[in-house]
Amino acid sequence: MxxxxxxxxxxxxxxxxxxxxxxxxxxxxxxxxxxxxxxxxxxxxxxxxxxxxxxxxxPVDRCLKLAEQMQEKFGLALCRVVPSMGLDDEKVEQMIALDSAEVISLFVSDEKPLTVAVGSGRMLRAAINELPYLERPQHSCVSLIGAIARDGSCTRYDVPLWMAEKTQGKYFILPAPLFADSAEDRYQWCNHRIYHAVAEKAQRADVTFIGIGQIERGCPLNVDGFITDKQVDRLKEQRTVAEMLGHFIGEDGQRVSSELDETLTSIPLKPRTDRKIIAFAGGRHKYSAVRAVLIGQWISGLVTDEETACRLLADDSLLPVASQS
Missing domain, CATH: 1.10.10.10 (Winged helix-like DNA-binding domain superfamily/Winged helix DNA-binding domain)
Known part of the structure; x- marks a missing residue:
């Protein structure tokens, strides 16, 4: 240079x-x-x-090179890395949100009708906040996660609705709470005709945008009352470090089974899928979660920060995807 x-x-x-x-x-x-x-x-x-x-x-040249190396090592179709040198997690998240909005714009600016599946999380909502309003009524936004609270109100987790408002497209809500009251209650929610129709549409989406959550006391699921302190502790005992749509992932990248599975209503996720699934996550507190999701090959795209990318690339225990197959 x-x-x-x-x-x-x-x-x-x-x-x-x-x-x-x-x-x-x-x-x-x-x-x-x-x-x-x-x-x-x-x-x-x-x-x-x-x-x-x-x-x-x-772009920052170093970040471009890190993104290329991340794509090669983890088999990603898309990777963006934002500068984070000398910044705290709050400012790093601002950076990621801004760049994530640009990635979302690359897809939703398309004139042809598009089905966009949208997950949940503060980072994803922050990214959509940065998204300009677009006249795309031909697009459809589909929820991957239930946003109905137990009292019947919609919660802050209804990120797809905000996405639909930004694009002025049609919105398909997943008619269920994140966690049902019981296994029997989950059966009732997930076997409704509308639930099946929305779930099928979500599985066939052209692109999926998703957040990655960490598992620890004080994490969003815990603070917002979806999982208790004891449930967090039990998940930690199982070496759980990440969460996407209420699906828990261990430090080895594998899905972790828990007592919460029998009440979870969100759309299923599968590793090594052909679906276009792009995640937005970074910062020091999210490193273990991002690492696990990449190990398990749960996503095809990632927007993160340079410190996270450097740590992932320097981790000799993480073999390139090609070496794992």
Whole structure:
């Protein structure tokens, strides 16, 4: 990389920090190891070079290379890596949300009718928040997870509805709570005609967007009352580190069976599928969860951060997908 390209890459990194996470020029100077005046000039250069519009158009070269290596090692069809050097998890999540919105836009901007399956989670909702409003009434948004609370109201987990509002497309709700009251109750929910129709549509979706949750006390499922402290502890005893749509995954990448399975109503997930499933996750607290999902080959695409990517690529215990087959 020549001197000019290195300068542009620094300008791109400074622009991410300044415009996306709200870092001050002094903060940027400390992270990049330059003076405040140089940091100011880098931010100005990013504007002058046309990098800064609604999103930052000049990627960080190191992140591009990490994304390519991630695709090769884990057999991903798509990977995006955002800068995260020197940033805390909250700011990293802002970065991922912004880039995830761009990935979503690549699909939903298409004029031809599209069926988009949407999961749940704070990162996924943050990504959709960054998505511009689009006139795509021909698209359909399908829920992968029940968003009905026990009192009949819809919950914050109804992320697909927000996606449908952004695209102005048709919305298909999965008519069930995330966890039913009992196995018998689950049978009633999951054998309804409408449930079957929506589930079939979700399984045939053109693309699926999903979040990856970590399993620990204080994780979203625990804080929001879906699983108890004792259930978290039992899952941890089984070496569970990740969760997608209420499906639990161990550190070895395999599905973990638990007492919660008999009441779970969300759409089934299968590893090594041909479906286009793109996940959005990163930050230090999500590393073990992302690692497990990649080991198990549960997804075909990922938007994450550079620190997470570096750790995954440096982990010699993780063999490339081609070596596992």
């Amino acid at each position: 020549d001197k000019d390209e290195k300068k542009l890459e620094l300008a791109a990194r400074a622009a991410w920090m300044y415009y996306v996470t709200g870092q001050t020029q002094q903060d940027i100077a400390q992270v990049l190891g330059v003076s405040r005046q140089v940091a100011q000039r880098l931010v100005s250069l990013a504007r002058e070079q046309g990098m800064v519009k609604v999103h930052i158009t000049h």
